[in-house]
Amino acid sequence: MDDNIRSREIKETIDKYPEVGRILDEYGIGCVPCSVGSCFLSEVVGIHNLDPQTEATLMYRIEKAIYPDRDIPEPKVDMTRKPTQKKINYSPAVKNLVEEHVLIKRLLAMIPSITDYVETSAEVDKDLIMGCVDFIRGYADKFHHMKEEDILFKYVDEQGEIIQVMYKDHETGRNHIRQVVEGTESGNKAQIKEHLLGYRELLTQHIKKEDEILYPWIDRQLTDTQVGELFQKCSAADASVGEELPRRYEKFIIDLERKFLKEVSK
Amino acid sequence: MSDCCPGSRTMDFSEKTDQGDTETGQRQSQLRQWPIQLHLVSPQAPYFQEKDILLVADCVPFALADFHKDYLKGKSIAIGCPKLDSDQEVYVEKIKSLIDDSKINTLTVQIMQVPCCSGLVQVAKAGADKATRKIPIKQVVVGLEGDILSEEWI
Numbered sequence: 001m002d003d004n005i006r007s008r009e010i011k012e013t014i015d016k017y018p019e020v021g022r023i024l025d026e027y028g029i030g031c032v033p034c035s036v037g038s039c040f041l042s043e044v045v046g047i048h049n050l051d052p053q054t055e056a057t058l059m060y061r062i063e064k065a066i067y068p069d070r071d072i073p074e075p076k077v078d079m080t081r082k083p084t085q086k087k088i089n090y091s092p093a094v095k096n097l098v099e100e101h102v103l104i105k106r107l108l109a110m111i112p113s114i115t116d117y118v119e120t121s122a123e124v125d126k127d128l129i130m131g132c133v134d135f136i137r138g139y140a141d142k143f144h145h146m147k148e149e150d151i152l153f154k155y156v157d158e159q160g161e162i163i164q165v166m167y168k169d170h171e172t173g174r175n176h177i178r179q180v181v182e183g184t185e186s187g188n189k190a191q192i193k194e195h196l197l198g199y200r201e202l203l204t205q206h207i208k209k210e211d212e213i214l215y216p217w218i219d220r221q222l223t224d225t226q227v228g229e230l231f232q233k234c235s236a237a238d239a240s241v242g243e244e245l246p247r248r249y250e251k252f253i254i255d256l257e258r259k260f261l262k263e264v265s266k
Numbered sequence: 267m268s269d270c271c272p273g274s275r276t277m278d279f280s281e282k283t284d285q286g287d288t289e290t291g292q293r294q295s296q297l298r299q300w301p302i303q304l305h306l307v308s309p310q311a312p313y314f315q316e317k318d319i320l321l322v323a324d325c326v327p328f329a330l331a332d333f334h335k336d337y338l339k340g341k342s343i344a345i346g347c348p349k350l351d352s353d354q355e356v357y358v359e360k361i362k363s364l365i366d367d368s369k370i371n372t373l374t375v376q377i378m379q380v381p382c383c384s385g386l387v388q389v390a391k392a393g394a395d396k397a398t399r400k401i402p403i404k405q406v407v408v409g410l411e412g413d414i415l416s417e418e419w420i
Contacts (some may be wrong), residue, residue: 228371
């Protein structure tokens with residue numbers, strides 16, 4: 001495949017050749033809904049760690065979709081590359097980050113019930129919404145995202161498009177939450193709903209990308225020495241906020257689930 | 267002998283036709299310490315301080331052709347046999363001391379695929395459980411013919 005395709009922004013390629021988006025989707029590479037799409041095709045395919053035969057076939061099909069009349073040679077397979085491990089084995093620090101996602105996803109799961117509740121209430125329950133904002137800012141952002149930004153992402157090329165997409169997601173999430181706070185202060189239910197649901201959609205995709213693609217990709221690049229260092233740095237970051245903080249936020253989620261999971265099951 | 271435990275069952279691989287590449291020249295040993303047997307080493311030895319450590323079952327380096335290049339390079343080592351060695355509670359205490367006193371960075375436990383070899387992983391876990399510090403521990407399982415069957419953080 002020529003470098004012109006490999007080194008072109010993926011969104012530009014998909015916009016021009018929608019079939020490429022459909023092919024990527026078939027291989028579980030979800031670039032079509034990505035809000036940024038500035039990664040290069042070569043980066044996008046490389047990060048998914050497909051086995052050599054699958055990757056060669058994928059690139060062949062993409063090239064054929066772009067240049068249907070071109071005589072393209074059969075895919076060449078690099079047999080020296082190790083095949084993909086099906087089960088993801090995270091290093092310990094990264095595994096802890098994946099486990100933190102679980103608590104965040106428990107809040108995301110309740111957001112539709114929370115926005116329904118806000119809509120049907122006479123007045124905006126400010127304590128409820130600001131409690132969610134506090135969880136998102138204190139746990140999801142400060143406790144969790146900061147470990148990514150200050151520690152984990154330093155182990156790869158931070159200027160790379162893939163990491164830049166993650167930074168952009170974090171920033172978009174912060175903007176949604178600013179809008180939620182503004183809506184809460186002014187009693188604007190539509191604004192709260194729009195931005196809480198927007199945050200939910202963003203973080204759902206963001207967490208999926210990290211758990212399934214980004215974290216395994218970073219782990220594959222780490223030496224054992226770096227795995228040890230990363231673990232100690234993340235442990236030190238956790239220790240600096242104390243054990244009470246994650247416990248407090250877990251209790252907040254449990255209490256919220258008591259209220260909203262009951263509402264759902266009624 | 268064919269019905270005995272997999273750890274001591276007689277097997278012969280001499281018929282293997284694929285002998286790999288013919289190598290020329292001499293390789294450098296990557297061993298940077300002595301002693302290496304877990305009963306003989308002091309867990310507070312200078313060569314363990316803040317290092318990545320290999321805890322290797324005795325048989326592993328014989329099976330794994332590129333042991334020096336792929337695993338030993340840049341690491342310190344202790345070896346033992348979970349089936350034959352005595353006083354393994356001493357091993358547990360030494361692992362604890364490696365983690366707490368020598369502040370090792372990671373521990374990679376390399377074992378053979380035979381069931382009795384997993385005892386070395388249990389020793390490592392027991393030592394890590396007793397330690398105050400927490401560190402990443404990796405398990406590498408080596409096949410009888412020298413292939414890597416699995417490599418994962420546990």
